[in-house]
Amino acid sequence: MVKKYSIGNEELETLWEEVRELSLGTSNHVERLQSPPSPIEFLRNYVTPNKPCIISNALEHWPALSLWTSDDYLCQALGSTEVSVHLTPNGRADSLVPHPADSSSLCFASAHVEHMSFTDAFHLISDSGESGDVVAYAQQQNDCFRSEYGVLGSDCDAHIDWASEALGCLxxxxxxxxxxxxxxxxxxxDHYENLYAVVSGEKHFLLLPPTDIHRLYIRPYPAANYSYYQDTGGFDLELEDPVRHVPWCSVNPYPSQGREEKEHNDFPLYFNGPKPFECTVKAGEILYLPSMWFHYVKQSPRTIAVNYWYDMQFDMKYAYFNFLQSVNPIA
Incomplete structure (x- = not known):
């Protein structure tokens, strides 16, 4: 019989503090480099310690940095090419929303995926959300840049050379x-080493290291999917049948007005613990987001970005994370 172990809040707080003091620093700001690191510097200073950083002046040689500021260029290059667009009524895809049959509980909602020409998709994304009926987001995470958007391939690097050399793979x-x-x-x-390159606009990240897993109150939620009806402009949200549960982070770091006190009371380890790391990644910059780091993302105004997912090493760090995930804190 396997014995179950648990850890308490004091042990968790010590862990959070020690990780920050020994590896990440006590500031809640992400380190910024003024130029790309050498492969050995990147591996030694950031990949091995699982530490994020922002690399400025990293994309000047990309034609995309100037070309993609033109709506006409993108629409002419892609035109009638069919792309995937994710539609929701509120801009919250792959997130927790009120349960369709019981508004007092939550479910995990996935977006409706619509296929349309790039020109139609681009205009819908640019205009969506203003009337409050539909929010469109191009976020197909299936190597879409090299498939759906392949015609734009020469506008960017096929890979980040110093990262590929450091990580030993493409x-x-x-x-x-x-x-x-x-x-x-x-x-x-994500189970990937992520190099996130912003071409236009800005991305705003809240980041927490893997050791803060218990602060996010991961719980199973029933899976549901949005369906969008173009003729009415309305959505339905339906639970999957048969029922499937998705483990997901319960914390909303920006509670809606009137819910702040309840959220703080429900998730004290998050709101009373160390602040998340915060950063804004601007056009021409790359965020290195290490594998297994939790991240919450917003953007402004309209943002275009390309990200490179490199396979993570399933090594001792992964074993440590799985162990921490398996123990039960005393909340």
Whole structure:
């Protein structure tokens, strides 16, 4: 019989403090480099300690940095090319929303995916959210930049050379993201080393290291999907059948007005603990987001970005994370 162990809040608080003091620093700001690091510097100073950074002056050689500021260029280059667009009524795809049959509980809602010409998608994204009926976001995470948007490939690097050399591989996937300030992405983590390059606009990140997993109150929620009806402009939200549960972070770092006190009471480890790391990634900059880091993302105004997902190493760090995830804190 396997014995179950638990850790208490004091042990968790010590862990949060020690990780910041020994590896990440006590400031809640992400370190900014003024130029790309050498592969060995990147590996030694950021990948190995699992530490994020922002690299400025990293994309000047990309034609995209100037070309993609022109709506006409993008629409002429892609034109009638069919792309995938994620639609929601509120800009919150892959996030927790009120349960369709019980507004006192929550479910995990995935966006409706619509396929349309790039020109139609681009205009919908640019204009969406203003009337409050639909928010569109190009966020297909299936190597879409090298497939749906392949015609733009020569406008960017196929990979980040110093990162590829440091990590010993080429990216597993390259994705294009186009959204406006009405879209947001709730706290989640990825099993990839992420190089996130902003071409236009700005991305705003809240970041928490993997050791802060218990602060996000990951719980199972029933999965649901939005359906969008173009003739009426309305949405339905339906639970999956058969029922499937998705483990997801419960914390909304920006509670709506009137819910602040309840959120603070429900999730004290988050709101009473160390502040998340915060950063804004501007056009021409790259964020290195280490594997397993939790991140919450907003953008402004309309933002276009390309991200490179490199396979993470399933090494001792992954084992440590799984162990921490398996123990039960005393909340």
């Amino acid at each position: 990216p597993e996937a390259v994705n294009l993201w186009i959204g406006n300030n009405h879209s947001e992405t709730s706290f989640h983590k």
